[in-house]
Amino acid sequence: MTMRAVSLSLILLLPFLSQPAAAQDAAAGERAFAKCRPCHQVGANARNLVGPELNGLMGRHSGAVAGYSYSNANKNSGLTWDEATFADYIKDPKAKIPGTKMIFAGIKSEKEIKDLTAYLKQFDKDGNKL
Template sequence: MTKLTFGALIAVTASAISSFALAQDVAAGKSSFNKCLACHAVGENAKNKVGPELNGLNGRKAGAAAGYSYSDANKNSGLTWDEATFKDYIKDPKAKIPGTKMAFAGIKKESEINDLWAFLAQFGADGKIKQ
């Protein structure tokens, strides 16, 4: 009985720690998103700026945000945004999509890239945070 109780305690603790770590990643990603704010928006009232709004990014085809005028390079890239594609792209956007209008040198630090993805991936296409 003691082993079962101890095992349950470990499972609950691990779950709580995982949830806390995720919250930290999202908070750090929100802070990192400040680098993106001049050109991009996310959230319920997000609108296209110099760059497209980023709601519902996970699973969205590149060049598909309504009302945004993309470069031909972006529209014809054939990319669909997911975690791996975003993480590769954000390191060096112009290398991933030559001819893109995105004038951003990129983010090189893996932990920052991971945090930024955690922040962006939480938003659905409607701009609401997914539950």
């Protein structure tokens, strides 16, 4: 292969090599939230169901939603929700907080977790979209 052919090949491949990681997609996250909706709510009229409402999740301490009856494991976990902690938790809740009463197999797709996180981050503690 000539130097010119190698250079041309590299130029043609460059756009594929420099693609950024997939961005978070809140619309896709809303679709992913369908898995959460049987137990959780978000938004202005959200209330606790089988699980606590998830408004203002990021930055909140685990076990802190008023009026929800958490397991001792969850209340005493010492976790503060951020993107990394949530991502680790939602993959396998019982592994992250042994003794939690959350019965959920988890979400394994990194992309789906990022999208779900983007969706949840839209809601402040009062359920208003930011």
